[in-house]
Amino acid sequence: MSQPMNPQQQFRSTQSGRNVVPGWMNLVPGQPDTVEIQLDLDPADHRRDHALLLVEYWATPEDVTLQSILPVRAFREAADGWCVFVPSGGRVLIRAIDPQPAPPVLASHWLNIEPQTPAGTEVSVAVKFPGSAEGAAPLSS
Numbered sequence: 001m002s003q004p005m006n007p008q009q010q011f012r013s014t015q016s017g018r019n020v021v022p023g024w025m026n027l028v029p030g031q032p033d034t035v036e037i038q039l040d041l042d043p044a045d046h047r048r049d050h051a052l053l054l055v056e057y058w059a060t061p062e063d064v065t066l067q068s069i070l071p072v073r074a075f076r077e078a079a080d081g082w083c084v085f086v087p088s089g090g091r092v093l094i095r096a097i098d099p100q101p102a103p104p105v106l107a108s109h110w111l112n113i114e115p116q117t118p119a120g121t122e123v124s125v126a127v128k129f130p131g132s133a134e135g136a137a138p139l140s141s
Contacts, residue, residue: 015122017080021055021068024084028059033085034119037092037111041075042128048072051098051105051129055084058091065090072098089115096127105129 011020013036025033039053051072059065070082086092090113098105107130111123 012080013083013085015120016083018083019078019080021070021082021084023066023068024055024057024086027057027065027085028087028090031087031089032119034088034121035086035113035117036083036122037086038081038083038122038124039070039094040081040124040126041072042126045072045127045129046076048098048100048129050100051096053127054093054095054097056093056095057084057086058093059087059089061091086113088117088119088121089113094125094127096129098129101131105131 011022011025012018013020015036016038018038027033039055041053045051053070053072054067055070056067057065068084074082084092092111092113093108094111095108096105109125111125
């Protein structure tokens with residue numbers, strides 16, 4: 001039986017000091033967490049009210065192992081930032097979503113984690129939403 005999560009018991013990375021997104025440790029039985037993926041949200045986007053990051057880990061191409069939603073407001077409240085831990089091998093999908101502007105902002109990026117990735121590897125993912133946080137239309141590329 002699981003116990004209610006106490007907000008005071010937030011796991012933190014010993015390498016970076018960042019908060020670990022709840023549930024993002026020991027994803028695959030028998031495979032140690034070897035890669036720390038650091039989520040770096042542009043400070044200009046901290047003001048977005050409805051934006052979020054959808055983070056997925058795929059241990060195999062067939063099915064998603066874990067999926068989490070991280071609201072942008074979590075970055076306002078955690079000055080040290082956020083991270084997730086994954087084993088060597090698999091794919092991580094990070095989607096930036098803001099439904100507020102018209103049209104909505106939708107962007108995604110895949111990270112391929114190779115099986116030979118050395119333990120202790122840190123990957124920083126810079127996230128910057130296109131357009132302004134005030135709801136302007138996204139910038140074209």
